[in-house]
Amino acid sequence: MGPLPTSRRGNTCILVIVNYFTKWSEAFPIPNREASTITSLFVSEWVASFGTPIELHSDQGAAFESHPREKLGERLRVAYKIAAQHQSKSQHHQKSCYDRTANGPVYRIGDHVWLYRPKPPLGAAHKFHRPWLVLILSRFVALF
DSSP states (O other): OOOOOOOTTSOOEEEEEEOTTTOOEEEEEESOOOHHHHHHHIIIIIIHHHOOOSEEEEOOOTTTSSHHHHHHHHHHTOEEEEGGGGHHHHHHHHHHHHHHHHHOOOOOTTOEEEEEOOSOOTTSOGGGSOSEEEEEOSSSOEEO
16 A cells, blocks of 8 residues: 555555454564565565465556566465456356346236335334335226
């Protein structure tokens, strides 16, 4: 994250590293967003403390898409994955879920329909309010 206001030690950015499995996260102050700074801090702080990760995931940041990152992956024998690889698949799944809820069912004349009404009317206690309403569609729509 950054650039932020310069600290007393000359740091202007924060590097956040998260363990994907345990959700353990650590933040490190860094003076810049150069790839050499990030990779050296990653090895000295994260790899030295927790060991070599099996995979590295990134958001395609310019600082981590560079030659030092490639060397780091070769030396540590780490698989590198980009978070945006499956973005279109994820967006398609989200759109299909949204469309399923937004479009709703189509009712025809003569159908018996149970409507769920989770919000009770003002002034009525929830325990005294029926959460459903019978709706019979006919040529003259009637609500009961």
